[in-house]
Amino acid sequence: MSNIPEQLRYAASHEWIKVDGDIGTVGISDHAQHELSDVVYVDLPKAGAKLAAGTVAAVVESVKAASDIYSPVSGEVVEVNAALLKKPELVNTDPYGAAWLFRLKLSVPTELAALKDAAGYKAQVGE
Amino acid sequence: MKTTARSPKSKEHRSKLRGILGWPGPLVARVPERGIARAQEVTGIGTSPANLLFARNVSTPTRTRSCPGPAVAGQEAKISSATVPDRRYIPTIMSDPAPLQKTALFTAHQKLGARLVEFGGWLMPVQYTGIVDEHKAVREAAGVFDISHMGEFFISGGGAPGFLNGLLTNDAAKPGVGQGQYTLMLNERGGVIDDLILYRLHDAEFLLVVNAAKIDEDRAWIKKNLPAGISFSDRSDATGALALQGPRALEIARAFLGAAWPEPKRNEITSHSWNCQPILAARTGYTGEDGLEFFFAGEIAENFFFALLEAGRPFGLKPCGLGARDTLRLEACLPLNGNDLSEKRTPLEAGLGPFVSLTKEAVFPGKDILQKQKSEGVKEKLVAFRLKEKGPPPRPHYALFQGDVQAGEATSGAPSPTLGYGIGLAYVKTACAEPGTPLELEVRGARVPVEIVKKPFYKRNS
Numbered sequence: 001m002s003n004i005p006e007q008l009r010y011a012a013s014h015e016w017i018k019v020d021g022d023i024g025t026v027g028i029s030d031h032a033q034h035e036l037s038d039v040v041y042v043d044l045p046k047a048g049a050k051l052a053a054g055t056v057a058a059v060v061e062s063v064k065a066a067s068d069i070y071s072p073v074s075g076e077v078v079e080v081n082a083a084l085l086k087k088p089e090l091v092n093t094d095p096y097g098a099a100w101l102f103r104l105k106l107s108v109p110t111e112l113a114a115l116k117d118a119a120g121y122k123a124q125v126g127e
Numbered sequence: 128m129k130t131t132a133r134s135p136k137s138k139e140h141r142s143k144l145r146g147i148l149g150w151p152g153p154l155v156a157r158v159p160e161r162g163i164a165r166a167q168e169v170t171g172i173g174t175s176p177a178n179l180l181f182a183r184n185v186s187t188p189t190r191t192r193s194c195p196g197p198a199v200a201g202q203e204a205k206i207s208s209a210t211v212p213d214r215r216y217i218p219t220i221m222s223d224p225a226p227l228q229k230t231a232l233f234t235a236h237q238k239l240g241a242r243l244v245e246f247g248g249w250l251m252p253v254q255y256t257g258i259v260d261e262h263k264a265v266r267e268a269a270g271v272f273d274i275s276h277m278g279e280f281f282i283s284g285g286g287a288p289g290f291l292n293g294l295l296t297n298d299a300a301k302p303g304v305g306q307g308q309y310t311l312m313l314n315e316r317g318g319v320i321d322d323l324i325l326y327r328l329h330d331a332e333f334l335l336v337v338n339a340a341k342i343d344e345d346r347a348w349i350k351k352n353l354p355a356g357i358s359f360s361d362r363s364d365a366t367g368a369l370a371l372q373g374p375r376a377l378e379i380a381r382a383f384l385g386a387a388w389p390e391p392k393r394n395e396i397t398s399h400s401w402n403c404q405p406i407l408a409a410r411t412g413y414t415g416e417d418g419l420e421f422f423f424a425g426e427i428a429e430n431f432f433f434a435l436l437e438a439g440r441p442f443g444l445k446p447c448g449l450g451a452r453d454t455l456r457l458e459a460c461l462p463l464n465g466n467d468l469s470e471k472r473t474p475l476e477a478g479l480g481p482f483v484s485l486t487k488e489a490v491f492p493g494k495d496i497l498q499k500q501k502s503e504g505v506k507e508k509l510v511a512f513r514l515k516e517k518g519p520p521p522r523p524h525y526a527l528f529q530g531d532v533q534a535g536e537a538t539s540g541a542p543s544p545t546l547g548y549g550i551g552l553a554y555v556k557t558a559c560a561e562p563g564t565p566l567e568l569e570v571r572g573a574r575v576p577v578e579i580v581k582k583p584f585y586k587r588n589s
Binding site for chain 1: 242253254257258259450453454518519520522541542544571
């Protein structure tokens, strides 16, 4: 049973986003980190990069494989979590906190409506 | 996140359908006198259990005082709650492009909370608790892997050694009865169809343990070349197999099988019984550690597995999946067919020269190509390389560069749990193959510094 916080929005591809004004913070869900297990490396976007919703924004590598992480909404990257470059294992231990991946300035805030709420995501992962 | 979960929905393991038909008769050591006499008569060789176990003509049902039948009923291994944790994550069913096969241990893996993935057409556990955790268990104590998906072929007949010498690269006349040998089966171009272990069970009876994904292809190739008078039997479906690996593997096996167990030496295979059922134990493996590979009838697989886990628990034994198996074998630089070996690469290019006998008289497919390649030298070689600094782990198909020129391509790669940095195997131009050569690995458009190193990455103290 994974942790699915109520206050976040979720993409079907297992990213979460927390919105504060026009800034969204993005990470991957507890379910996703559990599925990956043993995260050893994270590739982050560059600040200033313009991302479209659903495009590859980052890569999280476990022992077994590299997994693409998609941006749940469109926007410009304003900050990335450099701490993950030194401590990628934070993705496993604190996926909703210290292991946020990047922050972006939303360019199409209406896209948020297409994301799932906690109940919808919970239903998707079958918990 | 893009995931690659596969469906656990598939046909029951075929062994269920075939039952015990394909498995050799009961352990002959426990068969009444007449049975043993018949076995000797049929095979014309000694009475060592390894020989007798596979004398298939002996089919007398075994019922002795020490082994009341039915053989397994009532003797099931006790499974403690510590052995079977709560069911963990099982991949979401997405689609089922091809029916996947299951081993006789499929439900056991589910009970143990394994994460199941597709591998070579089989639904196999990739991990139970975690790849790093399982990897460390094998390096520091012991791990047990389901290898029931692998193929077991039996080849017998007076001309079997000669036939195998004309089929396989290594000298099949070398192993004595009860000994194993790593060898390769090539196509006419010298490319690798499969790498396998050949065990000599009798003078003229051999067990070939082949890769799961290659069973059908290997069988077809062998049958195509099979002369009259040599019998071939594919018992892959009816045979269960487990690899017990790690520095404490032998201690565990002794505790589990008792003092009467004939302990095989390195590369040897012996037979014994467990719960009145025949088992084979080979001192071989695919992890770089000491250990054993057990073969037995699929019917006893689950009981054997749980009983072994229980016996090994005080020694730190853990069930391990294919994820750890891959990182362990990569550290030991043991090649994986389909990645590091292929029909487009010869064993000489793969650095497997010691397992190719070009001096033996027999002509195996591809021998002329290998002779030519040996005299001219190979153009590309399978080498080991490591990341020079912290960075993204190498993965198969990543390109390696020397300046602007591509030097080769990775065939395997992973972060090494033992060493703490990224490691890989790659075919590179011979001029770039010397240990110490600096190259660059291309990862998602960026270049990462790597260095060719001497094989293997990891060697156990022994």
